[in-house]
Amino acid sequence: MQDYRNFEPEELAIDPSFQRWKLFNDPTESEFWKTWMVQNPDKEELIDKAYQLLNTLNEVYAGLPADQALVSDREVQTEIQRLSQSIDSQAKPVAKWYQFAPLRYGMAASIVVMLGVFWQYATHPFSVKKGNVTYDDLVAQVSKPLLEVTNTTSTSRLINLPDGSTIALKPKGRISYPDGFPGTIREVYLVGEAFFEVHKDPAKPFYVYANGLVTKVLGTSFSVQTFETNRQVKVMVRTGKVSVFAGNQATVTQQKEDYKLGGIVLTPNQQIVFSPTDTRIIKSLVAQPALLEKPAQKQPFSFKRTPIAEVFATLEKAYGIRIVFDEEVMKACYLTASLEDEPLFEKLDLICNTINARYEQLDAHIIINSKGCESL
Template sequence: MQDYRNFEPEELAIDPSFQRWKLLDDPADRDFWKEWLVQNPDKEELVDKAYQLLSTLNDVYTRFPGERATVSDREVQNEIQRLSQAIDSQEKPSVRWYRSEWVRYGMAASIVLMLGLFWQYGVRSTEPKSGNVTYDELVAQVSNPLREVANTTNASRQVQLPDGSTIVLKPKSRVSYPDPFPGTTREVYLVGEAFFQVHKDPNKPFYVYANGLVTKVLGTSFTVQTFEDNKQVKVVVKTGKVSVFAGTQATVTQQKEDYKLEGIVLTPNQQIVFTPTDTRIVKSLVAEPALLEKPVQKQPFSFRRTPIAEVFATLEKAYGIRIVFDEEIMKSCYLTASLEDEPLFEKLDLICNTINARYEQLDAHIIINSDGCGSL
């Protein structure tokens, strides 16, 4: 059971039970939250703020046509400005609630993302959630004959697919696929862990089905991890882009109607963890972001009284990770340092210690918090 007493409003707004109560008036969740408020009367303000945030962002999301509408950064920023003005008018603002505008923007972007998933797979879908769909259940539903490859050894095994794509299948893993791929899609079913190097074919999307999660690509490389005794699924992108979505039949059918990458889109150094029991997808950075395979990685990270905006731009290009900061507040910040072999987060530690700033990860972004550098 979640310890909701320690939740912040933005955390409560993305909780599935709270959303089902406030958006759907689900009887079970309604009873739970009414009883919770009886036991925690001092948390009425927390619930009110979370509901205000949820309601406002719900209005944003429902203005977009279609079940798979993409919420742009500009729309999020505009809505945050409107939301901020409404909340700022309250008499007793929460200290943590009023962090820098950049942090509020990042939090709201994550909430919009989660709210979009809730609408797509909870409110608008007429069929039940996919839940823990096992590998055997997945392959049993396929009408076309499938070829299965099982790796029972202690070493990785390479599998060549009929379209020229390759799979590095890890030990204790299995994969099934039709040979050849029929129709206009390429579909693979996985249990365990595998690294995919997908042959590019924009006219024939490639799908990986794993325990209730579908990964869709047009041509890229990525890793999928899922095991029957671990209900979560992880997708990690190495090159290119992939999109992920919960694997109900309705959402799969919608995705197959076009060749775009929609849903949650991942780029290099990003990952998601999917929990099928509540259809929750959490997006983040990988533990150790790697330099992109571009000429920029050969350039030294040497800076001599370099404006901090240029430093962050260099890191963004090198790692493909967005760094969010207030350029106006940090316009007097400069860096003199030589950063070579350090991992990205060590580079950020050094930079932030030098200019008296702080950073945090949020929704696969780096958020920089700073009060400025004065005359430094």
């Protein structure tokens, strides 16, 4: 349980529980926060400031173009500090501009990254009743006949679907699907673990149902794991894009009608873990991010007094992972190093140790925190 008494308004504004209460009036979260307010009456000002900041950030994000996931790093700094300080002074957010302190950059970047999460939640809300939705429950609701395959062996079993897609079903897994995929969508039902390589067909999207979570793709490769002990579902993307959303009937119907990727969108090297018992969904990077392509020659990770912005750009392109940092603060940072076969996180460890920085993961992004390199 979070100790919200020690939160700053900026931290509270990006907390998922607080967002679900204030933005979406979630009954469970509302009950929790009403109880918390009774127990912490001295924190009314904290709640008010966090709510003001959350509302303003919501408006800022809503005004961005649809294809703009993040503003520039410098704009991130300026916007968050400006909004936070204007709330403290009870001025309108457009009244003043403030210089952002470098030590607060990690928080600023985190807030803007998290904007994408609650904005996706606002446009595609996760309305899920607590409880377990089993494979048998899902299959029982299907009116058309289904083919079922069970892997009773000790190795993966390859399943060739009628549309040209393939499934590598892990031991003890079961999967059901209609013969021939009639209609305008392709649907499969899974319990256990499987790796999917889906034949691309934008006019006929592909859905995987597992324990209350729906994974929707147009053509890509990814894996889905369902865990019998705690009913969690994990989706990990290798290539392309997938979207995930909770499998209540209203949301599924909406997703089937638009033939687009909605919900929370995952790209290569990203994953989510979904728990239907407490409606939590956590987005992060996979444990071992892989290169997007296996080049004929080794990836050029050799740097000689290379500006750190170029170093991070090289890593972003190679792994498809967004690296958020303050380019102005780190403009004097350079790297001389040869990084070849190390995993991504070891590369980041070496880089950050060299330039006296540190990094953290947030919403499948890498956030770099640094005071600059003037003294190095």
